[in-house]
Every structure is written in C-alpha cells, then in structure tokens.
Amino acid sequence: MRIAVLGAGSLGTIAGAYIAAGGQDVELIDVYQAHVDALNETGAKITGTTDFHAEVKAITPENMSGVYDLVLLLTKQLYNHSILQDLLPFLNDQSTVLSLQNGIPEEQVASIVGRERVVAGSVEFGATFIKPGVSELTTEFNRFKEYAFQIGELTGEVTERIEQIKKILDLVGGTHISTNLVGTKWSKLLINNAFSGLSAALNTEFGGVLDHEISVESAVHIADETIKVAHANGVEFADMGGFDIASLEVKSEKDIPERIQTLRDIMRSSRLLKASMLQDLEKKRKTEIDYINGVIPRLALEKGIPTPYNDMVVSLVKHAEETKELPVFDSNIKFFEELNN
Ligand SMILES: NC(=O)C1=CN([C@@H]2O[C@H](COP(=O)(O)OP(=O)(O)OC[C@H]3O[C@@H](n4cnc5c(N)ncnc54)[C@H](OP(=O)(O)O)[C@@H]3O)[C@@H](O)[C@H]2O)C=CC1
Numbered sequence: 102m103r104i105a106v107l108g109a110g111s112l113g114t115i116a117g118a119y120i121a122a123g124g125q126d127v128e129l130i131d132v133y134q135a136h137v138d139a140l141n142e143t144g145a146k147i148t149g150t151t152d153f154h155a156e157v158k159a160i161t162p163e164n165m166s167g168v169y170d171l172v173l174l175l176t177k178q179l180y181n182h183s184i185l186q187d188l189l190p191f192l193n194d195q196s197t198v199l200s201l202q203n204g205i206p207e208e209q210v211a212s213i214v215g216r217e218r219v220v221a222g223s224v225e226f227g228a229t230f231i232k233p234g235v236s237e238l239t240t241e242f243n244r245f246k247e248y249a250f251q252i253g254e255l256t257g258e259v260t261e262r263i264e265q266i267k268k269i270l271d272l273v274g275g276t277h278i279s280t281n282l283v284g285t286k287w288s289k290l291l292i293n294n295a296f297s298g299l300s301a302a303l304n305t306e307f308g309g310v311l312d313h314e315i316s317v318e319s320a321v322h323i324a325d326e327t328i329k330v331a332h333a334n335g336v337e338f339a340d341m342g343g344f345d346i347a348s349l350e351v352k353s354e355k356d357i358p359e360r361i362q363t364l365r366d367i368m369r370s371s372r373l374l375k376a377s378m379l380q381d382l383e384k385k386r387k388t389e390i391d392y393i394n395g396v397i398p399r400l401a402l403e404k405g406i407p408t409p410y411n412d413m414v415v416s417l418v419k420h421a422e423e424t425k426e427l428p429v430f431d432s433n434i435k436f437f438e439e440l441n442n
C-alpha cells in the first residue's frame with residue numbers, strides 16, 4: 102500500500118516516523134523545504150515523552166507522483182480547498198483519504214475528493230513542532246500507546262478498509278474503530294473547545310488551564326455549552342479514551358466543583374499539551390478557531406442557546422491573530438473571571 106502523510110508538521114512528523122519504522126511505503130509531504138531536507142538527511146526525530154528516530158522519505162508537494170492508496174490529511178483545515186484540489190490527480194477510485202483534522206471537516210473533504218474515498222477520525226495525542234526534522238510528543242507515552250486515534254467510516258460500518266487502516270495507525274499508537282464517527286469528532290471538538298481554545302486564548306499549556314481556578318471553571322462552561330449545542334443538533338457523543346464525554350454536562354450550579362475535579366483527573370496525562378492554535382499564534386499565523394470554538398456559536402444561533410464562553414475564546418484568539426501579539430494570561434483571564442461572576 103502506498104501511503105502519503107499530507108502535511109508533515111507537528112503531528113504528521115510523528116505519524117510518518119512510526120509508519121515508516123513499521124516498514125510501510127510512506128511519503129511525508131510538506132511545503133516546508135528545510136523540514137523536508139532535514140527529514141531526508143537526518144530522519145525524523147521524536148522528542149518529549151519519548152525519544153524515537155526513524156529514517157523517512159519526505160517530498161514537497163511539487164514532487165508528488167503516481168497514485169496514493171491512503172492519504173493521511175494532516176494539514177490545517179484553513180487550506181483544505183486548494184490542498185485537496187491539488188491532491189485529486191494522485192487519487193484513483195480505490196484511494197482513501199483519512200481526514201484527521203480537528204473540527205468537523207468531513208463534508209467539505211467529501212465534497213472535493215468524493216464521499217466514497219473518505220474515512221475520518223480524531224487524534225487523541227498532542228504534538229509540538231520543534232525545528233526541521235524534530236517534533237515533540239506531548240502526551241504521556243503510555244496513554245499515546247493506548248489511545249492515539251479513533252477512526253471510522255462515515256456510515257459507521259466496520260469495513261475491511263477501516264480495519265486495514267487501523268493496522269497501519271496501530272504502528273503509531275493505540276487505534277480504535279468508531280461506529281459513531283460524528284460522535285467521535287464532536288468528543289474531540291469538545292476537548293479542543295475547552296482546552297485548545299483556552300490554551301490559545303490564555304497562552305498556556307493545558308496544565309496552565311487546569312491549575313488556575315478561573316480557567317478550569319471556564320473549561321467546564323465551554324464543555325457544557327458544547328454539549329448543549331451538540332444535543333440540540335442531534336449529536337450523540339462517543340466515549341473518548343474510555344470516558345463518557347456527555348457526563349460533563351452541567352445540570353445545575355452545584356455540579357461545577359465535581360466537573361472541575363473530573364477535568365483535572367481526565368486531563369492529567371495531557372498537562373504538557375500546547376494547542377496547535379497556540380503554535381499558530383506563535384508563528385503569527387491564522388488559527389483554526391472558526392472550525393473549533395467558532396462552530397458552537399454558529400450552531401447555537403438557530404437553537405437560541407447562549408454560548409458566552411466559546412464566544413469569548415473566539416474573540417480573544419481572533420484579536421491575537423489580528424494584532425499578531427501573543428495573548429497575555431494575566432490580562433485575558435480577567436475576561437473569564439467576569440463571565441464566571
Ligand atoms: N498538533 C497537535 O497536537 C494536534 C493537531 N491536530 C490537528 O491536526 C492537523 C494538523 O495539525 P498540526 O500538525 O499541529 O499542524 P502543523 O501546522 O504543525 O502541520 C501542518 C503542516 O502542513 C504543511 N503544509 C501547509 N500547506 C501544505 C501543502 N499544500 N501540502 C503539504 N503540506 C502543507 C505546513 O507547512 P507550513 O507550516 O510551512 O505551512 C505544516 O508543516 C490540524 O487540523 C490540527 O487541528 C489534531 C490533534 C492534535
């Protein structure tokens with residue numbers, strides 16, 4: 102099977118390294134020439150909660166050729182339209198595109214590459230790009246080996262191709278097949294909304310969100326808004342890492358201390374994670390905020406559900422994008438303090 106990792110950044114470097122080390126025919130495709138050169142010359146190095154090295158083959162998109170049987174889509178959602186159009190000549194009827202981006206991009210991906218070709222999933226580990234050739238794994242290694250991906254067919258069927266893709270991703274980390282893909286993507290969206298959104302809006306790692314009383318309470322409210330909007334839109338959450346995400350709903354104010362403790366427990370192995378949106382702000386780039394926290398106010402509008410915490414995250418992250426200045430924790434936490442009171 103000929104595999105492409107399209108977008109070999111923070112995550113793609115890690116996925117590509119382990120797939121190559123597993124003996125698969127895989128190309129890491131990225132526009133960053135210095136990174137592609139380093140990958141070819143010195144291999145892919147994974148630091149952080151592990152220390153791993155693998156020889157890989159990397160190319161820039163102009164050097165793509167032939168047909169890929171499986172493409173792991175790991176570029177940012179912002180550029181899907183042009184990246185997927187450019188991918189079309191390298192797909193045939195049997196090719197599969199595995200959409201692993203955060204958010205819920207599957208309908209857009211299907212509209213460009215064709216529904217039959219699309220399978221999707223969520224990535225449950227964190228990665229930070231360090232320098233050309235090097236990416237850091239930020240999730241505890243044992244957790245990564247147990248819960249790295251949830252993947253599924255758009256129809257929820259357990260097909261031969263999804264089982265085959267599971268075998269390939271198992272070379273990277275623990276991979277589980279979901280029969281409720283929409284629920285899987287929404288469960289990941291909830292974690293992104295609560296933790297990646299606040300990590301970017303407050304310029305801190307997930308541990309920083311968990312440790313401060315105001316930010317952790319805000320994470321509880323962001324999760325709650327996400328659950329209420331999801332339920333109003335007919336979404337049933339899938340378990341994530343064996344945890345029932347819907348149980349984070351706040352039914353009354355009295356639930357809040359317990360929800361805070363639950364978040365601290367379930368996110369303990371993710372304290373080092375730095376949101377990919379924060380990594381974008383550091384590079385003075387646009388983030389995926391419209392496809393992450395931004396999804397909630399859009400869907401809430403027609404249902405009449407208030408979403409002040411997600412709105413605040415969107416507004417603070419967009420402000421940082423516009424000014425190209427990193428958020429300051431001590432200043433931005435005050436906006437959440439006002440919401441909590
Ligand atoms: N990092 C994380 O912890 C997680 C990220 N995700 C999701 O995974 C996806 C990828 O995230 P992440 O790895 O952080 O992103 P990165 O920005 O680190 O990686 C994306 C890579 O794609 C490259 N790229 C841009 N345009 C093209 C193109 N036309 N062809 C090939 N490569 C291209 C970028 O190069 P350049 O930078 O030079 O533009 C970059 O190296 C996102 O949707 C994110 O939400 C999900 C879970 C965890």
Ligand SMILES: CC(C)(CO)C(=O)C(=O)O
Nearest residue numbers: 225226227297374376377
């Ligand atoms: C939550 C995290 C870090 C990894 O799962 C992520 O998805 C992101 O920030 O983009």
